[in-house]
Amino acid sequence: MTKKKRKETSVIVESSKSTLISRRKVIKIGAMASAALALGIFPGRVVKAAAAPNAPKNPKQMGFIYDQGKCVACRVCQAACKDANNWEEGTEWRRVYIGEKTGDFLSISCNHCDNPACATVCPVRAYTKRDKDGIVIQDREKCVGCKYCMYACPYHAPQFSDDTGRISKCHFCFERQDNGEKPACAERCPTGALSYGELSKLQQTQGVVTRIDGLPSAELTRPSWVIIPKA
Amino acid sequence: MAVRGGIFKMHWHWLIVIYLFLGGLGAGAYLTSFAAEKGWLGKDSSLSRAGYFIAAPVVAFGTVLLVFDLGQGLHKPWLLIRLLSNFSSVMTWGVYILSAFIMVGLLKGYFAFIKKSAPKLLSWAGAILALATGAYTGLLLSVVEAVPFWNSGLMPVLFVTSALSTGLSVTSLLAPWLEKGNFKEGREGEAHIYLIGAELIIVAIFFGMMNSGVYGAVGQESAELLISGVYALIFWGYFIGLGLLFPLVVFMIPYLRSKQAVKQLAKGPSVAEREVAATVQKEHHNSYLTIATDISVIIGGFALRAIIILAALPIWDGITIP
Numbered sequence: 001m002t003k004k005k006r007k008e009t010s011v012i013v014e015s016s017k018s019t020l021i022s023r024r025k026v027i028k029i030g031a032m033a034s035a036a037l038a039l040g041i042f043p044g045r046v047v048k049a050a051a052a053p054n055a056p057k058n059p060k061q062m063g064f065i066y067d068q069g070k071c072v073a074c075r076v077c078q079a080a081c082k083d084a085n086n087w088e089e090g091t092e093w094r095r096v097y098i099g100e101k102t103g104d105f106l107s108i109s110c111n112h113c114d115n116p117a118c119a120t121v122c123p124v125r126a127y128t129k130r131d132k133d134g135i136v137i138q139d140r141e142k143c144v145g146c147k148y149c150m151y152a153c154p155y156h157a158p159q160f161s162d163d164t165g166r167i168s169k170c171h172f173c174f175e176r177q178d179n180g181e182k183p184a185c186a187e188r189c190p191t192g193a194l195s196y197g198e199l200s201k202l203q204q205t206q207g208v209v210t211r212i213d214g215l216p217s218a219e220l221t222r223p224s225w226v227i228i229p230k231a
Numbered sequence: 232m233a234v235r236g237g238i239f240k241m242h243w244h245w246l247i248v249i250y251l252f253l254g255g256l257g258a259g260a261y262l263t264s265f266a267a268e269k270g271w272l273g274k275d276s277s278l279s280r281a282g283y284f285i286a287a288p289v290v291a292f293g294t295v296l297l298v299f300d301l302g303q304g305l306h307k308p309w310l311l312i313r314l315l316s317n318f319s320s321v322m323t324w325g326v327y328i329l330s331a332f333i334m335v336g337l338l339k340g341y342f343a344f345i346k347k348s349a350p351k352l353l354s355w356a357g358a359i360l361a362l363a364t365g366a367y368t369g370l371l372l373s374v375v376e377a378v379p380f381w382n383s384g385l386m387p388v389l390f391v392t393s394a395l396s397t398g399l400s401v402t403s404l405l406a407p408w409l410e411k412g413n414f415k416e417g418r419e420g421e422a423h424i425y426l427i428g429a430e431l432i433i434v435a436i437f438f439g440m441m442n443s444g445v446y447g448a449v450g451q452e453s454a455e456l457l458i459s460g461v462y463a464l465i466f467w468g469y470f471i472g473l474g475l476l477f478p479l480v481v482f483m484i485p486y487l488r489s490k491q492a493v494k495q496l497a498k499g500p501s502v503a504e505r506e507v508a509a510t511v512q513k514e515h516h517n518s519y520l521t522i523a524t525d526i527s528v529i530i531g532g533f534a535l536r537a538i539i540i541l542a543a544l545p546i547w548d549g550i551t552i553p
Contacts, residue, residue: 145302165302
């Protein structure tokens with residue numbers, strides 16, 4: 001940096017002698033310096049992010065907690081979600097999977113990621129991440145149905161309805177939460193396998209992970225959920 | 232895992248393939264005529280107008296197709312204005328780039344039509360926007376981290392190269408018909424060789440990396456779908472065979488022959504030999520073989536867009552867990 005500064009001052013001295021060329025030089029060196037600065041800052045940020053992979057950017061970020069051992073795949077969470085949110089034809093906001101080899105279960109909806117890929121790629125800004133609690137809400141009235149988010153989301157949360165020609169997805173029952181109620185899925189889960197809360201607190205639960213086998217790396221979008229894997 | 236039973240979720244279909252292909256074709260056509268106008272394709276090239284005529288209409292047609300593909304394109308078209316609103320979305324960038332290119336391209340086409348030279352700024356703006364259009368079609372895919380096969384920095388490079396190659400071919404096809412009697416061939420053959428050569432190298436690196444697992448197991452699986460899987464015919468037959476190898480051979484032969492002729496001229500020029508050298512290039516553009524080759528390049532370019540969309544396996548299929 002000091003070398004560059006010295007160079008810049010020498011250029012300014014030069015510029016008093018011959019105007020045109022040295023002005024160009026100043027611009028060139030300025031651009032180079034700012035590029036170096038930008039490059040210098042960027043890797044620093046990346047390293048910082050990697051050092052603490054789990055802490056959400058927003059301390060009030062809400063998330064799901066799913067206990068694989070308690071789940072019995074009764075699909076009440078799915079039914080509750082469908083009832084509460086009137087799924088559009090062909091969409092499944094919450095899905096329950098049964099492992100092909102392990103036989104373990106997984107209930108998944110939207111993970112309201114720290115880095116929501118859907119919101120990044122959506123050309124019409126149909127997605128917003130609330131400051132209040134980090135919930136990612138998609139406004140289907142704004143959706144043009146380009147399906148870019150369906151490729152971007154590693155968890156297949158955005159769902160397209162051929163019927164309505166637009167995307168919709170889990171919004172964490174934000175209206176219910178605003179009224180002090182629980183999300184429908186968590187409220188109705190009979191075994192207590194699916195629950196929710198402030199992510200930073202959920203992360204302190206014993207034995208939680210952010211990813212199980214077969215699912216994408218949590219580094220991709222930093223999902224706001226934790227799983228207690230089946231022992 | 233993802234293709235078990237031949238089922239995985241494909242969200243984009245043929246309209247998107249055509250859109251990506253036409254975006255590249257139009258951009259490449261503009262850049263071909265731009266290069267010809269600048270004299271980069273030789274002094275005698277007659278390609279300096281045809282590309283300008285078709286560039287903007289081709290891209291505009293592709294864009295209209297995209298609108299048809301949108302769930303709300305015909306339903307609530309007023310929503311489309313918001314496509315300009317998210318500056319973090321590559322698709323939004325694309326809307327700006329394509330709109331600007333279509334407008335500049337139409338203007339430049341008009342100047343070419345009235346046979347007046349356009350302002351230098353306009354021609355250059357068009358060229359930069361054409362390059363941006365070609366790169367955008369690849370960048371749109373390469374930023375999607377959840378599709379490992381797309382998530383490569385080589386994608387825009389590959390798409391731009393293919394855009395130039397197909398654009399050169401479509402312009403070469405139209406120019407003789409447009410310029411009728413006074414058609415002259417420049418160094419198009421040579422340009423073809425460089426572009427196809429570059430594309431082959433990029434494809435080799437791209438598939439080498441995908442296949443060796445640099446982009447993870449799913450990227451590898453995508454590559455396998457093309458190299459030895461269900462899409463092997465489109466990949467080897469249409470893209471590699473028709474699109475790259477066949478044209479490379481066809482363009483190489485007259486190139487090598489003219490080189491040889493020049494060599495002989497240097498040894499001891501006779502009138503007869505000079506004539507041979509002069510006619511080698513001329514017979515080139517007239518032949519049905521050249522027409523077939525240009526069509527073949529265009530088919531290859533289309534096949535490339537098709538295989539890239541077809542083999543887009545998501546990082547997690549969203550259907551199964553182990």
